[in-house]
Amino acid sequence: MPEEDLVELKFRLYDGTDIGPIRCSSAFTVAMLKERIISEWPKDKKIVPKVVNDLKLISAGKILESNRTVAQCKPSFGELPGVITIHVVVQPSLAKAKSEKKIDEMPKKIACSCTIL
Secondary structure, X not given: OOHHXXXXXXXXXXXXXXEEEEEEEOOOEHHHHHHHHHHXXXXXXXXXXXOHHHEEEEEOOEEXXXXXXXXXXXXXXXXXXXXXXXXXXXXXXXXXXXXHHXXXXXXXXXXXXXXXX
């Protein structure tokens, strides 16, 4: 693998801790990076992603699409030398989000009273 094809990435988690830096090929897909993040996720965290779809990677304010390669995302990384920091957002799983939505959709009883003196 030629040296110029390697990119050094660091992943910033929600609490400010980092995973990496990780040297990877520019041919890696974002989905492959997400798999690597899940495998290296710290065990002491309260929020733990279980599958690739639980994660969003954000660089320069743009969400990186899972089917794109690191080379295709490079314009959002910029041409800065050194380690590139990518922010990691953990999304709630679909089943959990649906159950929370059902609770929110329950009708709420509104109590109103008027007093005329």
